[in-house]
Amino acid sequence: MTKILVYTKLEDTPQKQLVNGLADSTTIEFAVNLREEKVLQALSEATIVIGNAPVNHWNNPHNHVKFWQLDSAGFDQYKNLDLNFPIANMGDYYARNCAETIVTGLFSFYRGISDLVRLQKDKHWVGSKIRKQLQSIAGKKVVILGAGAIALYAREMLTAFGCEVILTARKNPEAEIHDKAELLKILPDTDAVINTLPGSAEKYVDSNFIEAMKNGSVYANVGRGNTTDEESLINALESGKLAGAILDVTEVEPLPVESKLWEMNQVILTQHSGGGDENEVSGKVNHFIKNVNKFLKAEQPDSLIDLNRGY
């Protein structure tokens, strides 16, 4: 029997879905049902690990592990681990939803949806007065940081609304700009920046970057919170240098109640919900099943990663 240890917390229905989907030649234990020492013992005996184990668990014996399936796209927290077996992440599983949320958030800013929702709460009809503060989406110049799946989906969506889109990435040939100095030169003529960067790009959007942005432009982040100098961002929003922000991620999550971002009406906080949807869990479990069964049949699992390479 192949022993599988599952760290992902699942409700009854998806748990049954997972158990029923995996080959009969496996036994499955769920970490959530075990005391910690039992989890470590299960890890020492497991051949396959599913889900995002705590980093420090890997300091314990795990010499039977032959495959690890993460349940996230990001894996920055594991970058210093030295593990010698194949590891897969969720690949582009969340990418389309993330692109939908961040682009919808940006469009909501331009079309005043967040202000209109607040007006509705107060039963306050302002009618045509709000029209002057709306912006046409068509014609906006948008720079996307990154050229992965989220960026590619977002480019397609933005283009259909009449935006001009430029992708930037160090090496990815999908990007038009590969150099930060060149990027900084076009920022003064850019209406919106969408950040899709991984956590390895720490503080990529720093005070210099924000200073170079066009006055009255908008910043959106669906990458990782640590890629942005949040203090500089807040200053730029307070001064009016930036007209607004759409943040799916922040430096600290949950966002502390003291954060000034909560009270800014020009900010839309999507609370790291970008990747989600009503069918997310069953889809994720299907991905686990498919990838683990590939491994069991000695096929190559999808979305293999290199922990030290970054996203």
Next chain:
Amino acid sequence: MTKILVYTKLEDTPQKQLVNGLADSTTIEFAVNLREEKVLQALSEATIVIGNAPVNHWNNPHNHVKFWQLDSAGFDQYKNLDLNFPIANMGDYYARNCAETIVTGLFSFYRGISDLVRLQKDKHWVGSKIRKQLQSIAGKKVVILGAGAIALYAREMLTAFGCEVILTARKNPEAEIHDKAELLKILPDTDAVINTLPGSAEKYVDSNFIEAMKNGSVYANVGRGNTTDEESLINALESGKLAGAILDVTEVEPLPVESKLWEMNQVILTQHSGGGDENEVSGKVNHFIKNVNKFLKAEQPDSLIDLNRGY
């Protein structure tokens, strides 16, 4: 000198823009500066009228009028007038903004933006809990009522997000469906309906229409408020038959404070702001100038309409 009477209310800057843009061979009077009898006298002497005159003004002498430029796209209120000179509306001037707002509103519903804005007002981080109530936009089946400029823009936008889109219109060859019975047949398999109909399609969306819609589907209206039986819509929202609505227009505007729509969190009210943006007025005045100057040079103005044809 060609006498021009302007009904459109303009602030100082766009008023100057209009005066400077029109040919030197014209004299311009603004109705807003005149007592009503003076307005009627100006109408009796005018060759060109700009803006939406009150319907009853046309019962008064106007036998010099040779061209009337409306400042709206809709002109339902004038449908019973019998006027024998060319009349132009604003054509598709508002169409792209309207499509941007109604599609953004629909996407905001699917991605939970309105709920997230309310959570932000309460500084309430729910994080991943909200993911279960989000829906992927990709794959949604959307029916658009109408096949005019708003519908065509909306189709392009929706398609880029991965929606399947069907247009319906009595005659327009851009539409796939031309028959209401056929339309009612596909509604049970439709996730969202976007209404772009003119006021001449009174109560097109009635209780039978709503009854035929899929349980849990969404209704969006950027056409005219009178095209929807609002009482049936509210009932369907209260019962959960419809999961939500995005309404740029309502039967009565401003929406009365007693309306149940205000308190429905599954409804997004955009307060007839769909056509607007920060550059709307200067763009509209440019359109006036261009079209009036065409008339003065004996060229055919753009967007000529037939009052009795409907939109």
